[in-house]
Amino acid sequence: MHRAEEDYLKTIYELTREQNIDLVKTSDISARFNITDQSVNEMIKKLEAKKLLVFYPYKGVGLTRKGLEQAVKMIRAHRLWEVFLTEKLGFSWQDVHFDAENLEHAASTQVIDKLDAYLGYPKFCQHGNPIPDAKGRIHHQEQKPLTQYEVGDRLKINRATDTKPLLGFLDQKGLIIGDIITIKAVDNFNDMMVITKGDQDIYLSLQNAQLIYAQSI
Numbered sequence: 001m002h003r004a005e006e007d008y009l010k011t012i013y014e015l016t017r018e019q020n021i022d023l024v025k026t027s028d029i030s031a032r033f034n035i036t037d038q039s040v041n042e043m044i045k046k047l048e049a050k051k052l053l054v055f056y057p058y059k060g061v062g063l064t065r066k067g068l069e070q071a072v073k074m075i076r077a078h079r080l081w082e083v084f085l086t087e088k089l090g091f092s093w094q095d096v097h098f099d100a101e102n103l104e105h106a107a108s109t110q111v112i113d114k115l116d117a118y119l120g121y122p123k124f125c126q127h128g129n130p131i132p133d134a135k136g137r138i139h140h141q142e143q144k145p146l147t148q149y150e151v152g153d154r155l156k157i158n159r160a161t162d163t164k165p166l167l168g169f170l171d172q173k174g175l176i177i178g179d180i181i182t183i184k185a186v187d188n189f190n191d192m193m194v195i196t197k198g199d200q201d202i203y204l205s206l207q208n209a210q211l212i213y214a215q216s217i
Contacts, residue, residue, distance in 0.1 A: 001070065003105050005043070005047060005050075005052070006074050007074075008029070008043050008044075008047060009047070009052060009053070009071040009074065010074045010075055011029060011032050011033070012063055013063060013068065013072065014075070015028055015029070016063075018161075022062055023056060023059050023060035023061060023062045024060050024061055024062070025060045026040050026041065026044065026060065047067065051066055051067075052066055052067035052070065053067045072132045073109070074104055074105075076112065076116075076131060076132040076133075076134075077103070077104035078100050078103075079100075079124075079125035079129055079130075080112060080115050080116055080119060080125075080131060081099070081103040081104055081107075081115070082100045082125045082126055082127070083119050083122050083125055083126065083131075084118075084119060085099055085100060086126045087119070087126075092171070093126040093127060093167055093171075094164050094168050094171065095164075096126070097162055116131075123139040124139070124159075124177075126177070127160050127161070127162045127177070128157070128159030128160060129159060141215065142215040143158045143159055144213060144214070144215075145209065145211070145212065145213055146183065146193065146209040146212050146213075146214055147193070147206055147210045151183050151185060151186055152182070153183050154180065154181075154182045154216070154217055155180070155181050155182070155183070155216060155217060156180055156181075156215050156217050157175065157177055157178065157181060157212060157214045158213050158214055158215055159212075160177065160213070161211035166208055166211050166212075169208060170212075174197070174200075175197065175202065175212075179197055180197070181202075181214070182195065183195055184196050184201065186206075191205055191206045191207065192204070192205060192206065193205075193206055193209045
């Protein structure tokens, strides 16, 4: 399978998980890759011919069992490499994506299994994303975007969307996975949210708050 095909399957899987849906709109795939709808449609036809996904007109695309297995395999490899690069080689969490992307396509299943064991079978990567085990099982935890909580809610940050600008912003503000925060204020008119960490007030755009996930505590 070509690398581009694997990336499509992985992206479709990630979108279904992020949005808690079964079918992904082709426009969402175009937006994620920043390419034209025509290019997406051409790849979808190729993947459907290989029985890796199914296209439902006016509804979207969904992975077949074969496609899901391949996507989970790539996700597992990518996130394990992220753990390795950050924990063992000292990469920052905002700089690991590109190298993990390359490594995930190059390593065999045997190497990934050995890497998993070497790292102590981590359940989450540095961004808080769950890592499938060798059988594709995923550890679930409650989490919603910060924008879905109310003023006064006390939360534990569980995940941050893996985008370099967001992760750089979180580094600047001193926010990491596992931090305990409280929502202090929400200003919908100015698209802002104020959260507190200890005695520190942190101002977030609602756009960034939508990309940070947490659970109630």
